[in-house]
Structure formats: C-alpha cells, structure tokens
Amino acid sequence: GAGVSQSPSNKVTEKGKDVELRCDPISGHTALYWYRQSLGQGLEFLIYFQGNSAPDKSGLPSDRFSAERTGGSVSTLTIQRTQQEDSAVYLCASSLVGPGDTQYFGPGTRLTVL
Amino acid sequence: GQQLNQSPQSMFIQEGEDVSMNCTSSSIFNTWLWYKQDPGEGPVLLIALYKAGELTSNGRLTAQFGITRKDSFLNISASIPSDVGIYFCAGFYGGSQGNLIFGKGTKLSVKP
Numbered sequence: 001g002a003g004v005s006q007s008p009s010n011k012v013t014e015k016g017k018d019v020e021l022r023c024d025p026i027s028g029h030t031a032l033y034w035y036r037q038s039l040g041q042g043l044e045f046l047i048y049f050q051g052n053s054a055p056d057k058s059g060l061p062s063d064r065f066s067a068e069r070t071g072g073s074v075s076t077l078t079i080q081r082t083q084q085e086d087s088a089v090y091l092c093a094s095s096l097v098g099p100g101d102t103q104y105f106g107p108g109t110r111l112t113v114l
Numbered sequence: 115g116q117q118l119n120q121s122p123q124s125m126f127i128q129e130g131e132d133v134s135m136n137c138t139s140s141s142i143f144n145t146w147l148w149y150k151q152d153p154g155e156g157p158v159l160l161i162a163l164y165k166a167g168e169l170t171s172n173g174r175l176t177a178q179f180g181i182t183r184k185d186s187f188l189n190i191s192a193s194i195p196s197d198v199g200i201y202f203c204a205g206f207y208g209g210s211q212g213n214l215i216f217g218k219g220t221k222l223s224v225k226p
Contacts, residue, residue, distance in 0.1 A: 042120075058213070099213075102159050
C-alpha cells in the first residue's frame with residue numbers, strides 16, 4: 001500500500017506477557033517514529049529512527065520498552081512484561097527525510113493489557 | 115516537561131457555523147502543525163506553519179502561527195458533518211530531535 005501500515009490492529013494480552021508491534025513505513029521514507037496515545041490524550045513521543053543512525057530513545061517510558069528498525073525499513077516496538085498502564089494506541093509515523101518533514105501516521109495498534 | 119495547552123477540549127456546533135480552537139505553550143517552537151484524527155485512524159496533517167506570524171489556508175481551514183512562536187489557532191469556516199473528529203496541535207523544536215509535542219486535542223462534534 002501507499003501509506004504507513006501497522007500490525008496487529010488490535011492486541012489483547014495478559015499482564016506480564018511480552019508483545020511486539022510492527023510498523024511498515026512508506027517506501028523510501030528514511031525517518032520513522034513511534035508514539036503512544038492514551039485514551040483522551042494527545043500523542044506521546046517514544047522513539048525516532050533516522051536512517052542508520054542511533055535512534056533517539058528519549059521518549060521511552062521504561063527499560064521494558066525497546067524498538068528496532070531492520071534494514072532501514074520495517075520497525076518493531078517490543079514491550080516486555082506488560083503492565084496495565086501500557087494499554088494505549090501505539091502509532092507509527094514516517095517521513096521522507098527527517099523530523100522537519102511531514103510525518104504520515106499509520107492507523108495504530110490498540111493494545112489492551114488485562 | 116514540554117506541554118501544549120489546547121482549548122477548548124470539546125465543542126458542539128451547528129452545521130454551517132465557524133469554529134475556532136487554539137494552542138499555547140510556554141516554549142518557542144520552530145514549527146506548528148495541526149492534525150485531525152478520525153476514530154480508528156492515525157492523525158492526518160491539515161496545516162503546517164513555519165514562520166512567526168504566518169497565516170495559511172487549506173480550503174475551509176485557516177491557521178496562524180503566533181508572532182511569539184508560542185501559540186497558534188485553527189479556524190474552520192462553515193462546518194460540515196465530516197469535520198467531526200479530534201483536532202490536535204503539535205509543535206516541533208527543530209534540529210535533530212525527532213519528537214513532536216502534541217496538545218491533548220479538541221473534540222469537535224457537529225449537530226446536523
């Protein structure tokens with residue numbers, strides 16, 4: 001497709017389990033971002049990848065959160081030992097060159113931790 | 115941490131009315147952005163503002179970047195039912211930082 005895609009669209013897990021969320025950016029976009037959106041809130045920045053450079057992890061809320069970007073394209077956000085407060089919509093975005101460009105968002109993954 | 119104060123939180127308007135919402139910050143941003151989010155979708159960029167005082171239109175939408183770089187407003191003229199959704203302002207400092215700072219959103223509901 002032409003846009004950013006994310007999978008799964010919904011994920012329900014039990015507290016303490018690990019989850020992996022996937023993002024496929026727009027082809028050719030070098031920058032990729034992960035955000036978290038809690039109910040009724042704005043988006044909270046998590047992590048930013050720019051090409052092959054070391055990612056900006058300044059937004060990750062704890063060491064249970066990590067992300068990888070393989071081959072400069074697909075990214076996986078991993079949450080270990082999930083907690084109920086991790087329940088949120090996780091949004092991925094990509095942009096052509098960097099943060100100054102328009103960020104195009106995917107539809108998000110709704111994570112529910114029981 | 116950095117915050118954008120967005121108001122109002124929600125509004126109900128009659129179809130055809132004009133709408134105004136705004137964002138303020140204690141910090142200076144290089145770029146202000148306005149996004150709209152429909153249920154179950156990611157945000158979609160409506161307008162981007164790059165210069166202090168800049169006034170930009172996109173159809174029925176008009177947004178302005180405040181002179182002090184600490185505020186912005188978004189106006190929607192002659193609202194229609196498809197304007198329903200949540201509108202977010204976002205600020206970007208610039209440089210190598212990757213993050214946008216988002217407001218908490220204005221939920222717009224239109225009475226048909």
